[in-house]
Amino acid sequence: MNKKTLIQVILIIFLIILIYLVFKNYYISSKPTTELKKDDNTVSKNDSEKSDKNLIKDINYTANNTRGDVYLLIADYGEIYLDNPELMFLTKVNGKITLYDGESITVESDFANFNTKNFETTFINNVIVKRGKEKITSDELYLILEKDEKDQNSDKKDENLIRLSRNVFYEKPGYKLSADILEIDLITKNINIYMMDKNKKIYATSEIK
Secondary structure, three states: OOHHHHHHHHHHHHHHHHHHHHHHHHHHOHHHHHHHHHHHHHHHHHHHHHHHHHEEEEEEEEEEOOOOOEEEEEEEEEEEEOOEEEEEEEEEEEEEEEOOOOOEEEEEEEEEEEEOOOOOEEEEEEEEEEEOOEEEEEEEEEEEOOOOOOOOOOOHHHOOEEEEEEEEEEEEOOEEEEEEEEEEEOOOOOEEEEOOOOOOOOEEEEOOO
């Protein structure tokens, strides 16, 4: 075998080895990665479809108690809890209570937990309440009109009630105060304000005219 032929044989062998390495690295090794990505996309799509089935847009509920007070609740979105279909998590929430004598109270918040059976609602985050010239803000608000008489465990003292808690700030013309808890009795319309710690005092300011 002459020198020229030997060089050609060596080049051919080198070329075969190079092709094998390229095929092994870029085709064989990449195949599992492609399948993995495909599986990931499938899972993501299923999760999205599952979430859409539990999400309801443009929520609108109306309820009333035996006195004739009407409670209207509106939200941009509602997500049903899978473990309890009677409960919903609401987003961008607005509520309005129109009392039997025509007086109204409005409530708004970023989120809320809502019971579709008894209309018990807990407004959460950036809560704003307006009643006449009064404005009240807090981190959380609990609202219930009337509880089911069949429920033996229900506490009747908590019905027809609005209870604001955590960073409560109340204001009306010429008067401001901050406290831990503020309750509005929807029957008597009286306001009860107090601190969780009895050693702490309610902070209030008023303007002297």
